[in-house]
Amino acid sequence: MGGYGRFGKAVFNRLKKEEISITVMEAMPEKTGEPKQGVVRGRGTEEDTLTEADIEHAVGIVAGTDNDANNLSIVMTARAMTNKLFVIARQNYRENDALFRAVDADMVMHPSAIVAGKIRVLLATPMLYEFMSLAAYQEEDWACALVSRIAGLVDNRVPVIQEIVVDQDRHCAIHDALERGRVVQLGDIMRSPGDRDRSLRCIALLRISRNSRELLPEADTELLPGDRLLFCGTRRAFSTMEWTLCHTATLEYILTGEDRPRSWIWRKFQERKKR
Missing domain, CATH: 3.30.70.1450 (Regulator of K+ conductance, C-terminal domain)
Known part of the structure; x- marks a missing residue:
């Protein structure tokens, strides 16, 4: 998983509850903190970092940084190394829609769209959220x-x-x-x-x-x-x-x-x- 900010931590904690083994890649762990099992230092855009994270034996990757260019690069580099990944990409800015469509990730997470969707649910069917x-x-x-x-x-x-x-x-x-x-x-x-x-x-x-x-x-x-x-x-x-x-x-x-x-x-x- 690339990125261990607020989004990355939320995904990490959820996956851990499902007892899924996770390797975290983070360029600045001294600022974001790191999980107990440690972290691979790097953005995940480089082959060396992905190799150290054992990408070739992974079943999926989460590109979850706050930088769209880095997330796209993580996905493209990982796919060049192995074509068996389930890909989740975080998209931070709506103007990059075309780029994220082109990368053809299995799931694209847009934080603002998630928040907007949650608000729509609360307004339209508040009991559903409850x-x-x-x-x-x-x-x-x-x-x-x-x-x-x-x-x-x-x-x-x-x-x-x-x-x-x-x-x-x-x-x-x-x-x-x-x-x-x-x-x-x-x-x-x-x-x-x-x-x-x-x-x-x-x-x-x-x-x-x-x-x-x-x-x-x-x-x-x-x-x-x-x-x-x-x-x-x-x-x-x-x-x-x-x-x-x-x-x-x-x-x-x-x-x-x-x-x-x-x-x-x-x-x-x-x-x-x-x-």
């Missing part, structure tokens, strides 16, 4: 099982992330039902309004209720006014779910199984038939 933060503490088996469930729902399409807030302004039907004391479970709003015995193609990822947070809440979880829910699934599932959340008659069918007449005329007609 979910990812909580999910990071789960076991690998938990993550693999969730990925398999999502893949089974959306096939080869990109899953849609949807936040739902149980409030009067956006989802009045369910909010009013809860305010009247009706019991509505999470699984109820995940039923199809066309056939309540069929589930929509979505998964509840997170529930935030009165300052409590619950990952992958169960279907029998009773909802409360003000609950915030994060779902993952198909776009059609969420457009269908809106009928249950916003229309009283649809919600009533979901809860009771009774498809009650909605207009005044049809209600009178049904009442006459019962006589």
Whole structure:
């Protein structure tokens, strides 16, 4: 790995958690510090430094300095010595896009783009960031099982992330039902309004209720006014779910199984038939 500044340290620490053997190349270790196992002194742009770092037996290289010219040079020199590397390059300036495309790295890390992407996530779906933060503490088996469930729902399409807030302004039907004391479970709003015995193609990822947070809440979880829910699934599932959340008659069918007449005329007609 070339460069042991803030970016390099972050990558180094993450790779060490995965128990990956790493050799660090740093031109000025007296300024940046160095990992416990030591460092190969040099920028990584020279064959001698890469040879000392045993590049020929490496499976990948991270060119992570704060200098785009050096990062490009590290990649080109390393590839000239071995063509079996997985290449990660740090790009510091947007005007060098063409050069980094030409070098054809397996992954290009642009710090400003990463920050901008994180800000977009926070603004658009703040619950997603919270979910990812909580999910990071789960076991690998938990993550693999969730990925398999999502893949089974959306096939080869990109899953849609949807936040739902149980409030009067956006989802009045369910909010009013809860305010009247009706019991509505999470699984109820995940039923199809066309056939309540069929589930929509979505998964509840997170529930935030009165300052409590619950990952992958169960279907029998009773909802409360003000609950915030994060779902993952198909776009059609969420457009269908809106009928249950916003229309009283649809919600009533979901809860009771009774498809009650909605207009005044049809209600009178049904009442006459019962006589």
